[in-house]
Amino acid sequence: MNLYLIDQKGGLALQQGGSVVAEFDNGKMLELAESQQPLPAEIPDGIHIWGGRMPSASSADTAFSTLNIMPVASNGVIISPHHENNSTxxxxxxxxxxxxxxxxxxxxxxxxxxxxxxxxxxxxxxxxANKGLLIWGGREPIAGLPLEYTRKRTESLGLFPLAANVVHLFPYRLV
Incomplete structure (x- = not known):
């Protein structure tokens, strides 16, 4: 997987790194990383989203949390670590x-x-609204773009639950 910074004009800059970490104002985290375990062949390539940090040999006391998942469109989802008080x-x-x-x-x-x-x-x-991490299949839809251009830059999202604190998320296109 490759990670690109997106600037204000939409330009992309390749970055060195293995995963993305989102830290919420309440101290909880999500980590987005490449799939490390084999999945069934019918599950498309995607990423794993961890409630907390991904387990590793160097992080023995990682705090895990279950995930809140809220679809916002066929190509968008908001994911956050679960906490009793959902306000930020x-x-x-x-x-x-x-x-x-x-x-x-x-x-x-x-x-x-x-x-x-x-x-x-x-x-x-x-x-x-800073309630979670917004993930788009493809690229974020932009109001006012011609429909044909919007279709080319967006894809639907699929979820494959792996545990209460980790899901596999993948983009796909219906043909």
């Missing part, structure tokens, strides 16, 4: 790129494009 304190969500050495690099524009190994993409950003 207004601080928002900060995105980071996790480097191979574990260091977290903040994402200035708070918007990323994930390119999967099969060439399909997911666009990731805080949702507009």
């Amino acid at each position: 304190s207004g601080g928002g969500i900060v995105l980071f790129i996790a480097k191979a050495d574990g260091a977290l690099q903040p994402v200035k524009e708070n918007k990323l494009l994930i390119e999967l190994n099969n060439g399909k993409t997911l666009e990731v950003m805080p949702d507009y």
Whole structure:
């Protein structure tokens, strides 16, 4: 998977990193990473979304949380770590790129494009009300674009639950 920063004009800049970490104002986290376990052949390439950080040898006491998942369209979903009080304190969500050495690099524009190994993409950003991480299949739809252009840049999203704290999310196109 490749990670691209998206600037204000929509330009893309390739970044070095293995996963994306979203930190919420209440201290909870989500981690978006390549699928590490084999999935059934009929499940398309995608990413795993972890409630908390992905388990690793270097992070033995990672706090996990179940996931809240709210579809917003056939090509968009808002995902957040579950907590009893679903309100946020207004601080928002900060995105980071996790480097191979574990260091977290903040994402200035708070918007990323994930390119999967099969060439399909997911666009990731805080949702507009800062209640969760907004993930689009393909690219974010933009009002006013011609319908043909919008169709080319968006794809539907599929979810394959793996556990209470991890789901496999994948973009797909109906033909």
